[in-house]
Amino acid sequence: MLGMLFAHIGLIVLVFLAIVIIAVVLGSYKKVAPNEVLLVTGALLTGPYVQENKDTNTKIKVVKGGGTFIIPVVQQGFVQSLDTFNVDVDVRNVMTKGMVKVNASANAVLRVGSTPKMIATASEKILGLDEEERENQMK
Numbered sequence: 001m002l003g004m005l006f007a008h009i010g011l012i013v014l015v016f017l018a019i020v021i022i023a024v025v026l027g028s029y030k031k032v033a034p035n036e037v038l039l040v041t042g043a044l045l046t047g048p049y050v051q052e053n054k055d056t057n058t059k060i061k062v063v064k065g066g067g068t069f070i071i072p073v074v075q076q077g078f079v080q081s082l083d084t085f086n087v088d089v090d091v092r093n094v095m096t097k098g099m100v101k102v103n104a105s106a107n108a109v110l111r112v113g114s115t116p117k118m119i120a121t122a123s124e125k126i127l128g129l130d131e132e133e134r135e136n137q138m139k
Helices: 002-027 116-126 133-139
Strands: 028-031 036-042 050-053 058-066 067-069 075-081 083-096 101-112
Touching: 002 028, 002 050, 036 067, 036 116, 050 116, 058 067, 058 116
Parallel strands: none
Antiparallel strands: 028 067, 036 058, 036 075, 050 058, 083 101
């Protein structure tokens, strides 16, 4: 009777562990829309999407409009939009070649390049910045 009780408890523990493992595996898969990119940082980065910057000795996995598994605790994933964004530029009291003072205002429409290398380079500069901080950095 006692052996039967331990067998049932063991079965319950195994089922619970199986559910936890399945939940962790399913929860570690992240995907992004076609106009977004998933930037994965951390250790154990492998595959064709990994970009390496030899100058800064950093690696980043760039997944554009798709999905990948992110290993909990070891890796982090960040979603970055690839949509265009506007930057307002104001130039005041600038001298031209003809020595005339001018004030100029412009609106630039910018977009991150679409190759993994361009996305990785841009991510080093604007990753984690909100729209206002990104605009201030572009000025």
